[in-house]
Amino acid sequence: MPEAASYRKVDLHTHSTRSDGRFSPTQLVDLAVEQKVSLFALTDHDTLDGIAEASQRAAEHGLSFINGVELSTQWNGVPLHMVALNFAEDNSALLSIVERNQTIRLDRARRIADLLVKQGLPDLFDEATALAGDSQLGRPHFATLLVEKGFVKDANKAFDRYLGNKKLGQLRDVWPDLEEVLTTLSGHNMELVLAHPKRYPLTVTKLKRLLSDFKKWGGTGIEVVSGNERPDSVRLLERLSREFGLKASVGSDYHGPFGPWMQVGKFTQIHESDVDLVWQTWA
Incomplete structure (x- = not known):
């Protein structure tokens, strides 16, 4: 891995008032700058409404900003979240999924x-x-x-x-199937990342089945850490990212100041040299 990757403070999972976060997109970007984040994504639930505001504010600060959205879906009846990253804001395939989920x-x-x-x-x-x-x-x-x-x-x-x-x-069964969402978005020049895998009611065996399907249908990444996760869980997810050939993403899943452990850019440390980082090839 390029040495520079180890010194970037990255947060690729956050929420603003445009979904269920406490701060506006502008305030959230200001907070990211305050926390010395250097690569930042806004990933509100099923909406792109805050991206333009956040992007503009990030540009004013000189902060590297990545378009993002957290999409609701389901796999075998289990509600899941998937983060799409680094897409064009006018991508018609993504807009169709977002519009459907809004309805x-x-x-x-x-x-x-x-x-x-x-x-x-x-x-x-x-x-x-x-x-x-x-x-x-x-x-x-x-x-x-x-x-x-x-x-x-x-x-x-x-x-x-x-x-x-x-x-x-x-x-529980209202969201579109994971296979449908992934196959719709796969090939549209974006990263498709399974969000916070350890939060779902799945055994490790079932999680592996999910990751197998996720990869098969076009998924490209997995969040190896989401906020203040246990280190042993992070190590497991790092191993699974390697086993299934999925890039590693990271994020605070920040919604607001709901505890001293919650902050933009704050999450359990990962072993960056052991995984293929989702942002590695981004300019």
């Missing part, structure tokens, strides 16, 4: 509201939509309303009692 997200929010009504709560869809504003409408907005209206003490209780996956199980 799914709106329908999903309507279904969440309906399921909450079935649990004896009022219809919160319109209020949640207003609360979301320019950001992605989702479960956190319903959680905020449940707290404000006194149904629960805090957001954690909202998810435990009403909004968790077990409570909203009917929503």
Whole structure:
């Protein structure tokens, strides 16, 4: 590996207010500069809306900026996230996936509201939509309303009692299949990276099956670290990246200042010399 790669502070997974992050794209870029990040991607959920603003601010700072987006998908009924990186913003194949997922997200929010009504709560869809504003409408907005209206003490209780996956199980199958997304985007001059693989309810054996399919259908990379992961998990993912011929990506998955361990550019150290870095050939 070129020696320079070891001295670049890279963060290729972050979120702004255009999806479920705390800071605007401009504020997030300012924070990346403050943290001395030298290569940065904004990867909001199923939207490219913040890229132009973030790119402009990055240019003002002289920060190397990479277009990114975190796409929702599923594999064998398991919801997954995939990060697309270093694409042209007008890529028609990607735009079609993003537009479809935006439609799914709106329908999903309507279904969440309906399921909450079935649990004896009022219809919160319109209020949640207003609360979301320019950001992605989702479960956190319903959680905020449940707290404000006194149904629960805090957001954690909202998810435990009403909004968790077990409570909203009917929503697990709404996202497009991984094979369809990968085959649509493969060959369109972008990196396709499996996000935070250790967060899924998969054994190592099943994770290997997923990675085999991911590679076969056109995936190019895997996040070997996402935020403050255990070092043994990072070593496992490094080995899997080599075993399946997938490039290694890294990111904080930063959403906001929700703890001292969360920061742009902060994640468990990787062994860069042991893996093929996804950003290695980027100018």
